[in-house]
Amino acid sequence: MSETSPRGAGGSDGGLRAVAPPWVKRSGRAVTRTFGRYTSGGRLVPSFLIVGGQRCGTTSLHRALIAHPVVAGPVLHKGVNYFDLNYDRGPAWYRAHFPLLSTARRRAGNWSVGSGEPQAMESCGYYLYHPLALPRIARDLPGVRLIVMVRDPIERAWSAYKHGLARGFETESFERALELEPERLAGEVERLASDHGYQSDAHRHHAYVARGRYVEHLQAAIDLFGRECVHVIESEEFFANPASTYDDVLDFLGLPSWLPSAFGHHNARPSEPMPEPVRKQLADYFLPYDEQLAKVLGHTPAWRR
Template sequence: MSSIRDRVKQLVPTQVTNRVKDSLVDYAVRTSDRRPLPDFLIIGTKRGGTTSLWNYLIQHPLVPRLFPAWNTKASHYFEENWHRGEAWYRSHFPTERQRAALESRHGGPARVGEAAPLYMFHPLAAQRVAALMPSVRLIVLLRDPVERAYSHWNERRTHGIEPLDFADALAAEEERTAGERERLIAEPEYFSEPYDWYTYRARGRYLEHLEPWLDRFDRARILFLPSEALYRDARLTYRRTLDFLGLPPYNLPNFKVYNDRRSAPLAPALRTELTAYYRPYNDALRQRLGLNLDWPERAA
């Protein structure tokens, strides 16, 4: 059975819906001075459960969706859309009046945010966020980097973006992304698709990407969540997240897994190589954060 949204798409010409969207966006930008900045950001990691956690949060009555709500979880302001400016960024969030109405209706504080896994990895995002929102709360999901890399590749492959098999993609990563990080720093309005798409190995060196955030934000403002804990007990992880954000408890009917992708098992030789590669990085991460990350130290 088709949804109301699908039926509207069938009945209303695309030109009309585009004009409506453009009108809403224009209105949101014009009222940006009445739209407070977000309270929280989910900054990573890609293929670590960010879509699931985001969808659990927006089911809470005090966590509104982004506006205009085009089925998205992020504005991508701090990496891809920096050139659009603060008014454009604010346009994605509810007005003070809309926040107050939510709080009056549900008897608690509204919490507004977005989920953009590239934020953690982008070399300029931490300083941009800290300059604009020094009091924002940050949520970081960290997944076993071996599984994360393979899942990242599988997603790119499924989308038709990745022509290489996993072993060849890992071998080609350095050449494909050479100079991209440096160019992102040198050209603040540049956006790099290769840096987003093909950084399978690099993204799993978590600590080097987290250090700019740890340097700029008090540790009490950062919640680190092992992705495996989310997969194992989503209800408990959801409760921890609500507590961190200062939201009242809320029971969800279920914890559906979003954006899940099944794939063939990772080849043992590649698993062994990647597990050994990440071991020193994982050890440094555990020591720096004081977290119990139960990722395999040796391939099974």
């Protein structure tokens, strides 16, 4: 889930870390986090988050946003996974991941004049789906704004499956993984909600269909934060018209107008086509959820148009 930030976006040069030995990376992270905890009082905390969904283009949007002069991302990773997997580490640990306010001010320079202080952000595709993450965010970051990305849930499920297969989280065929999903996820939400130290590999990595029921997760976010604090982006629209979609995001966040030199398409995973019988099965399954989503969005989702 996590990845290094590009240079100039609140982090150091990711290229050097990519070739460093594992023990050097571990030592560097430990030193950075220790220093970060000691200086946590002078560090930024996020004013907005990309909370998901998984495999919906969040990395591409994250990189475009942290390139903005007044936006700072985590020092080490795209996402901290604090509100889902590391909440027991406490707020000082969380703040240790973000740049010092003084550093962010220097980077912003004259861009921050008239737009207030620099803003920090992070991105985590699991926050939208984990049953405790959104309530924790609402409690700990009052006034925070959320960005939610959605994508054709059929393509999202296929992409998540191929991603899990490549990383060793999945060993079954796609058809079998879909059959096993209800059994794998049975009782996991309840256990996550009742045992705050519990982590579920099945819930995190095998929810191919469940994560695509966007309306359920989006409505939970709206109920907690208010519709005015939740901005929804359809991935198809973002990649077709990145500049206008990006400008809408800046307007939502109250950031000065600015465009990166280019918009990348990161973490895309090329793969063979999905079997057509499975696609038809999923299209029928997701239809009622997409119809409910259309009511929340105020228009038909891009993949149904």
